Amino acid sequence: MKIFLVFLEQREGIVKKASIDTWNLVQELAALYPDTSVSALLAGPADIRQLDGVLAGQGVVYHANEEAYRLCNPQHYTRLIADTMKRVGATTLFFADTALSRDLAPRLSVRLQASLLSGCTVDEAWWNGGACQRPIYSGAAIASFAPCCPLKIYTIIPHATRSFSSATTSGSRITFETLEPSLHTSEELFPQVRCIAMHKGVRDVAEATIVVAGGRGMGSAEGFALLEELARLLGGAVGASRPVVDEGWRPHAEQIGQTGKTVAPALYLACAISGTPQHLAAIGSAGTIVAINRDPHAPIFDVADYGIVGDVHLVLPKLIEELQEFLKKR
Numbered sequence: 001m002k003i004f005l006v007f008l009e010q011r012e013g014i015v016k017k018a019s020i021d022t023w024n025l026v027q028e029l030a031a032l033y034p035d036t037s038v039s040a041l042l043a044g045p046a047d048i049r050q051l052d053g054v055l056a057g058q059g060v061v062y063h064a065n066e067e068a069y070r071l072c073n074p075q076h077y078t079r080l081i082a083d084t085m086k087r088v089g090a091t092t093l094f095f096a097d098t099a100l101s102r103d104l105a106p107r108l109s110v111r112l113q114a115s116l117l118s119g120c121t122v123d124e125a126w127w128n129g130g131a132c133q134r135p136i137y138s139g140a141a142i143a144s145f146a147p148c149c150p151l152k153i154y155t156i157i158p159h160a161t162r163s164f165s166s167a168t169t170s171g172s173r174i175t176f177e178t179l180e181p182s183l184h185t186s187e188e189l190f191p192q193v194r195c196i197a198m199h200k201g202v203r204d205v206a207e208a209t210i211v212v213a214g215g216r217g218m219g220s221a222e223g224f225a226l227l228e229e230l231a232r233l234l235g236g237a238v239g240a241s242r243p244v245v246d247e248g249w250r251p252h253a254e255q256i257g258q259t260g261k262t263v264a265p266a267l268y269l270a271c272a273i274s275g276t277p278q279h280l281a282a283i284g285s286a287g288t289i290v291a292i293n294r295d296p297h298a299p300i301f302d303v304a305d306y307g308i309v310g311d312v313h314l315v316l317p318k319l320i321e322e323l324q325e326f327l328k329k330r
């Protein structure tokens with residue numbers, strides 16, 4: 001009997017879509033093998049009703065519903081996950097590939113003496129034998145890796161395989177079990193982690209369905225006011241290329257690309273972004289791409305569905321004005 005454990009990452013009590021997609025993907029893999037079951041671990045206070053109708057398949061979600069796990073202390077999360085692996089007899093652990101899992105997975109790999117395959121993409125062919133595929137050189141080539149230890153840990157690139165928005169969740173049979181308060185007392189955990197910067201109400205660019213992203217050509221931090229307004233009107237999130245983050249115009253949490261986040265919005269608006277491979281590597285799953293650039297030969301136009309050749313400082317105010325008019329009439 002193989003047991004897969006999926007780690008469900010929450011922030012402010014909201015389970016990340018990337019984790020839900022990972023669960024649904026693992027369910028599909030498990031369905032290929034009759035002797036495989038899937039469980040999940042959710043750490044920290046969260047309303048489990050948010051998982052109704054979004055988790056496909058069947059399995060148990062173990063919930064460590066302790067205040068002490070609200071924020072991630074890597075040492076204690078590592079211990080909790082390792083304990084849960086042992087408790088359920090899991091042989092394989094799956095994470096969505098996020099900043100958090102990039103911290104936790106190597107710790108767990110050492111602690112459990114497990115093979116770690118990070119940044120994987122997944123399909124059914126992939127699963128045969130537990131090998132994984134991983135895009136390298138900014139997605140220009142695909143490398144295959146095989147695990148060598150009996151215990152395996154995978155981090156799955158969100159959106160890299162396919163979208164599970166239409167995953168079959170009807171008829172799913174998920175049960176929830178609250179984990180007993182662990183050995184690690186709340187008092188022991190509390191003082192060690194604190195949140196120093198979290199902008200409430202700001203959409204995570206990795207989860208947004210509309211992303212308005214700006215590049216170096218926006219010119220300054222102030223230039224992003226236009227993108228913020230556009231994102232507000234569209235109900236989307238602001239994203240940025242790496243030079244923008246390096247300049248300190250926008251926070252790293254908004255960086256899209258090889259060393260930032262992978263996104264899969266229905267609409268991706270690339271403003272004054274040239275479209276280098278390191279940026280494009282992270283927008284391959286976007287639905288419609290609209291690019292605004294004053295250089296008609298910018299590589300972003302090679303991947304864009306719609307392109308506007310022009311200066312963002314002229315085009316964006318017009319776009320905002322039109323959108324405001326449009327929204328007024330609705």
Ligand SMILES: Cc1cc2nc3c(=O)[nH]c(=O)nc-3n(C[C@H](O)[C@H](O)[C@H](O)COP(=O)(O)OP(=O)(O)OC[C@H]3O[C@@H](n4cnc5c(N)ncnc54)[C@H](O)[C@@H]3O)c2cc1C
Pocket residue numbers: 214215216217218240241242243244255256257258259260261271272273274275276278279292293294295298310311312313
């Ligand atoms: C290991 C490594 C990892 C990297 N990771 C990332 C990553 O995660 N994300 C990322 O984005 N990059 C990453 N990069 C950097 C990447 O190679 C590019 O340098 C970067 O993507 C370029 O950003 P940009 O398009 O904003 O800037 P530029 O390449 O400078 O492009 C600016 C564009 O704006 C246009 N423009 C200028 N002014 C205007 C205007 N007024 N109106 C309209 N258009 C205008 C220009 O024509 C140009 O096309 C990485 C590089 C390396 C080596």
